[in-house]
Amino acid sequence: MALIDAVFLARLQFAFTVGFHIVLPSFSIGLASYLMVLEALWLRTGRQVYLDVFQYWLKIFAIGFAMGVVSGLVMSYQFGTNWGVFADKAGPVIGPLMGYEVLTAFFLEAGFLGVMLFGLGRVGRGLHFLATCLVAFGTLLSAFWILSVNSWMQTPAGYTMTQDGRFLPADWWAVIFNPSFPYRLPHMVIASYLSVAFVVGAVGAWHLLRDRQNQAARLMFSMAMWMAVIVAPIQMMVGDQHGLNTLEHQPAKVAALEGDFDRVPGTPLILFGWPNMQQARTDYAVEIPHLGALILTHSWNGAVPGLKEFPREDWPYSPVVFWAFRIMVGLGVLMTLMGLYGLFRRWQGRLYSSPWLLRGMVAMAPAGFIAVLAGWTTTEVGRQPFTVYGMLRTADSISPIALPGVAVSLAAFAVVYFIVFGAGLVFLLRLMAKPPTTGESGPPPQVPVRTAGITPAPVMSIQPGAGE
Amino acid sequence: MSIDLPIIWAALIAIAVLAYVLLDGFDLGIGILFAVEHEDEDRDVLVNSVAPVWDGNETWLILGGGGLFAVFPLAYATIMPAFYPTIIAMLLALVFRGVAFEFRFRTTTRRGRAWWDRAFSVGSTVAAFCQGLTLGGLLHGVNVVNRQYVGGWFDWLSPFSVLCGAAVVIGFTLLGSCWLIWRTEGALQDRARRRARALGIATLALIVVVSIWTPFLEQPFMDRWFGWPGIVLTSPVPILMALLAWGFFRAIERKQEIAPFLYAQGWFVLCYAGLGISIWPLMVPPSISIWEAAAPPASQLFLLVGAVVLIPTILAYTAYAYWLFRGKVKPGMHYH
Numbered sequence: 001m002a003l004i005d006a007v008f009l010a011r012l013q014f015a016f017t018v019g020f021h022i023v024l025p026s027f028s029i030g031l032a033s034y035l036m037v038l039e040a041l042w043l044r045t046g047r048q049v050y051l052d053v054f055q056y057w058l059k060i061f062a063i064g065f066a067m068g069v070v071s072g073l074v075m076s077y078q079f080g081t082n083w084g085v086f087a088d089k090a091g092p093v094i095g096p097l098m099g100y101e102v103l104t105a106f107f108l109e110a111g112f113l114g115v116m117l118f119g120l121g122r123v124g125r126g127l128h129f130l131a132t133c134l135v136a137f138g139t140l141l142s143a144f145w146i147l148s149v150n151s152w153m154q155t156p157a158g159y160t161m162t163q164d165g166r167f168l169p170a171d172w173w174a175v176i177f178n179p180s181f182p183y184r185l186p187h188m189v190i191a192s193y194l195s196v197a198f199v200v201g202a203v204g205a206w207h208l209l210r211d212r213q214n215q216a217a218r219l220m221f222s223m224a225m226w227m228a229v230i231v232a233p234i235q236m237m238v239g240d241q242h243g244l245n246t247l248e249h250q251p252a253k254v255a256a257l258e259g260d261f262d263r264v265p266g267t268p269l270i271l272f273g274w275p276n277m278q279q280a281r282t283d284y285a286v287e288i289p290h291l292g293a294l295i296l297t298h299s300w301n302g303a304v305p306g307l308k309e310f311p312r313e314d315w316p317y318s319p320v321v322f323w324a325f326r327i328m329v330g331l332g333v334l335m336t337l338m339g340l341y342g343l344f345r346r347w348q349g350r351l352y353s354s355p356w357l358l359r360g361m362v363a364m365a366p367a368g369f370i371a372v373l374a375g376w377t378t379t380e381v382g383r384q385p386f387t388v389y390g391m392l393r394t395a396d397s398i399s400p401i402a403l404p405g406v407a408v409s410l411a412a413f414a415v416v417y418f419i420v421f422g423a424g425l426v427f428l429l430r431l432m433a434k435p436p437t438t439g440e441s442g443p444p445p446q447v448p449v450r451t452a453g454i455t456p457a458p459v460m461s462i463q464p465g466a467g468e
Numbered sequence: 469m470s471i472d473l474p475i476i477w478a479a480l481i482a483i484a485v486l487a488y489v490l491l492d493g494f495d496l497g498i499g500i501l502f503a504v505e506h507e508d509e510d511r512d513v514l515v516n517s518v519a520p521v522w523d524g525n526e527t528w529l530i531l532g533g534g535g536l537f538a539v540f541p542l543a544y545a546t547i548m549p550a551f552y553p554t555i556i557a558m559l560l561a562l563v564f565r566g567v568a569f570e571f572r573f574r575t576t577t578r579r580g581r582a583w584w585d586r587a588f589s590v591g592s593t594v595a596a597f598c599q600g601l602t603l604g605g606l607l608h609g610v611n612v613v614n615r616q617y618v619g620g621w622f623d624w625l626s627p628f629s630v631l632c633g634a635a636v637v638i639g640f641t642l643l644g645s646c647w648l649i650w651r652t653e654g655a656l657q658d659r660a661r662r663r664a665r666a667l668g669i670a671t672l673a674l675i676v677v678v679s680i681w682t683p684f685l686e687q688p689f690m691d692r693w694f695g696w697p698g699i700v701l702t703s704p705v706p707i708l709m710a711l712l713a714w715g716f717f718r719a720i721e722r723k724q725e726i727a728p729f730l731y732a733q734g735w736f737v738l739c740y741a742g743l744g745i746s747i748w749p750l751m752v753p754p755s756i757s758i759w760e761a762a763a764p765p766a767s768q769l770f771l772l773v774g775a776v777v778l779i780p781t782i783l784a785y786t787a788y789a790y791w792l793f794r795g796k797v798k799p800g801m802h803y804h
């Protein structure tokens with residue numbers, strides 16, 4: 001692992017670009033659904049505060065979505081530039097799934113985002129709400145296809161292989177609904193919801209710390225705390241099921257993330273330690289006897305596989321998987337506790353006036369996104385040394401691009417992404433720093449925060465001179 | 469009669485790429501024109517004239533890339549590594565340019581504005597130049613052995629590809645200027661018209677040089693263009709080109725507003741057709757044909773079902789969006 005070669009840098013480059021990208025769709029998925037709920041509540045109750053919060057987050061959604069478009073553009077070319085052999089061999093199976101992702105996302109974006117962003121009060125409430133629902137549905141549909149591709153790489157199914165090692169589709173249903181997909185999809189979607197809940201909660205808390213009477217901030221905070229207390233525990237259960245599915249299909253990954261090198265009956269749960277790949281043991285392990293067996297096999301004396309059962313060249317790099325997994329689970333626990341603390345304060349009638357709860361929520365603003373990145377690291381590094389699990393090695397997937405080329409492009413990506421997305425983050429934070437107000441305005445129609453969408457005709461009349 | 473799936477898909481991908489060139493070409497040109505339009509007010513008009521549509525235009529590029537991966541994986545897997553530097557530079561340039569649309573209105577300082585304006589301008593220019601380099605390199609041929617690119621770093625770099633790069637930059641600037649003739653008025657429109665005339669001459673000259681040079685790159689191109697019976701198909705191209713060129717300059721002289729844009733787009737369609745004639749039936753010159761590059765029928769058919777419904781729908785939406793945003797873009801809107 002000390003050796004830095006072209007494969008390693010190509011992996012790093014993919015990890016870097018997708019790591020930046022993954023945060024933005026997660027944000028869009030969660031926020032689109034939140035906006036849908038807010039608009040539904042507004043339509044039902046007619047209360048101004050729902051509309052205010054809706055407009056507040058709509059502006060933020062517009063910027064996040066635009067950044068997602070440009071980082072997504074890069075992703076659609078990365079498979080070819082750095083992973084040409086993979087693209088050639090797995091393309092017949094996963095290419096069409098990604099094609100559907102592009103087509104459907106494009107379709108829904110083109111059709112309805114413009115109406116959602118600029119059409120309120122111009123197309124009628126019902127139609128506007130429909131547009132919001134379709135955009136939310138579109139983000140979920142994107143997630144569906146992308147996670148299907150991702151899951152297929154983890155648990156390939158429904159294919160045949162040619163003589164020269166290419167994958168051919170045999171059964172599309174089996175390809176799309178491959179074994180890990182039904183677990184991965186809800187886990188990721190819930191993760192998006194939870195991430196956004198903590199951002200919304202943090203923004204609400206931030207403004208409550210300054211003005212406890214701000215009704216919109218109260219609403220954000222209250223909704224976020226309900227999400228935390230309900231969804232965080234659900235996520236833990238879904239994650240547990242996902243883990244059992246991984247144990248069934250990718251036991252080596254589970255061994256790596258548990259830091260287990262030997263199969264022992266009544267496997268302990270290693271809380272902390274440092275998996276030592278050379279010596280094939282986990283150093284400085286702090287463990288709880290039998291708990292590992294209990295969680296993963298649901299029996300006291302069950303045994304979890306150890307890495308030594310697998311050929312050494314098939315081992316994922318355990319220290320990264322082990323720690324990424326602990327960061328994800330740790331944050332999950334923290335988010336659950338936060339939700340419970342919030343529930344307790346609510347029961348006391350002090351939800352909005354508990355400084356430590358508010359400060360805690362502000363501090364945890366990025367918790368969901370960090371957990372998403374850690375979870376994604378766990379599953380992708382845990383898939384190594386394969387791109388298509390068990391079938392196609394990462395080292396055999398790479399484009400014939402030598403080290404200097406990959407190094408230079410990686411450096412270029414790093415510089416550009418830090419400038420561009422750093423600036424984007426500043427603009428987002430600036431919007432979030434403004435307190436929500438009564439009669440909150442939507443995205444200013446004359447500022448070209450535009451996407452492919454169709455903006456309803458009357459908006460055009462405010463556009464400089466259009467339509468005249 | 470059996471359906472030739474690879475041909476259908478080659479046509480669909482070709483349409484996606486052509487749609488990209490026709491739609492994003494002029495808005496990249498708008499970015500390039502920032503180099504000569506310095507006034508804040510004019511720049512706002514430039515950006516606002518394309519702001520509502522640029523991101524839809526760019527999505528055709530995602531469709532082109534994603535589509536190639538889906539239905540011609542071998543082409544995708546060999547072209548991308550072969551043009552590694554130009555593709556990545558293009559992507560990064562597009563990232564800069566894309567966010568600049570938003571960010572230049574969101575910065576609060578003059579320096580910030582100047583910085584994002586530069587990002588917009590340089591990003592647009594680099595993206596266009598890289599597209600030309602890639603095109604030129606592709607015509608030169610991609611060295612593929614055993615389904616893998618085996619050439620070097622800079623195989624795409626040649627006097628021909630640099631010429632193509634320059635041609636695309638100049639050509640897109642022409643499209644951008646013609647767009648401004650259509651969508652603006654007053655002094656800005658006058659400047660655009662003057663530029664369009666000069667750029668039209670330059671573009672035409674470059675098209676002639678590239679067209680004469682191309683058949684000499686590969687023997688099959690030569691046979692296609694000047695051999696019998698290919699010449700029956702190819703001879704109308706230069707004749708049509710001459711007609712469109714005449715129409716363009718006449719439209720400029722008569723101060724017509726929409727016509728120059730349409731004529732210039734017509735040039736691009738003809739160049740594109742000429743390109744298609746040259747490389748047909750290859751997908752990756754000189755060795756990989758459309759059929760060899762194709763994914764298995766099961767893959768192509770699966771995506772085709774969705775594409776035949778969605779691509780026309782997207783085209784219809786796009787047309788509708790342009791209809792909605794028709795009309796002159798006037799200065800005087802100050803946002804911040």
